[in-house]
Amino acid sequence: QVQLVESGGGLVQAGGSLRLSCAASGRTFSTYAMAWFRQAPGKEREFAAAISWTGAPYYADSVKGRFTISRDNAKNTVYLQMNSLKPEDTAVYYCAAGRARWDDRTRIDAYGAWGQGTQVTVSS
Numbered sequence: 001q002v003q004l005v006e007s008g009g010g011l012v013q014a015g016g017s018l019r020l021s022c023a024a025s026g027r028t029f030s031t032y033a034m035a036w037f038r039q040a041p042g043k044e045r046e047f048a049a050a051i052s053w054t055g056a057p058y059y060a061d062s063v064k065g066r067f068t069i070s071r072d073n074a075k076n077t078v079y080l081q082m083n084s085l086k087p088e089d090t091a092v093y094y095c096a097a098g099r100a101r102w103d104d105r106t107r108i109d110a111y112g113a114w115g116q117g118t119q120v121t122v123s124s
Contacts, residue, residue: 001026001112001113002024002025002026002028002029002032002097002113003024003025003026003113004022004023004024004025004095004096004097004113004114004115005022005023005115005116006020006021006022006093006094006095006115006116006117006118007020007021007022007023007118008020008021008118009093009118009119009120010119010120010121011121011122011123012085012120012121012122012123013122013123014085014086014087014122014123014124015084015085016085016122017081017082017083017084017085018082018085018120019079019080019081019082020036020079020080020082020093020095020118020120021077021078021079022034022036022077022078022079022080022095022115023075023076023077024076024077024078024097025076026076029073029076029097030053030073031053031099032053032097032098032099032113033050033051033052033053033097033098033099033100033102033105033110033111034050034051034069034071034078034095034096034097035047035048035049035050035051035095035096035097035098035105035111036048036049036050036069036078036080036093036094036095036096037093037094037096037108038089038091038092038093038094038120039091039092039094039117040088040090040091040092043091045094045108046060047060047105047106047107047108048060048062048063048067048080048093049063049067049069049080050069050105050106051069051070051071051078052102052105055070055071056102057069057070058105058106060106062088063082063089066082066083066084066085067080067081067082067083068080068081068083069081078095080093082120085120085122086122087122087123087124088122089120089122090120090121090122091119091120092117092118092119092120093117093118093119093120094114094115094117095114095115096108096111096113096114096115097111097112097113098110098111098112098113099112
């Protein structure tokens with residue numbers, strides 16, 4: 001089972017940028033679909049972005065055009081570049097890995113491995 005560790009969260013002003021990283025252990029990283037979910041206080045965890053094992057990205061409408069997901073299989077790392085941040089982007093961001101069908105890429109239960117989360121706070 002792959003293990004995931006996120007980094008790169010922090011406090012940023014509205015309109016600013018952050019890049020999150022998720023480092024994965026194991027030799028099978030390239031065979032996993034990877035995703036970023038987020039959970040704001042008092043709200044359910046929601047899908048933000050995913051990338052297939054072939055590198056195809058997919059985004060939630062709320063982040064499309066502002067966030068970019070990418071992966072570096074040589075470094076066993078997936079990234080989330082977040083630009084034009086808004087206060088409503090404030091949340092704990094979680095990295096996830098899974099091998100379910102790509103059609104299920106937005107479902108929490110499509111991912112079997114999760115990181116511990118990293119806090120992103122956007123001030124207005």
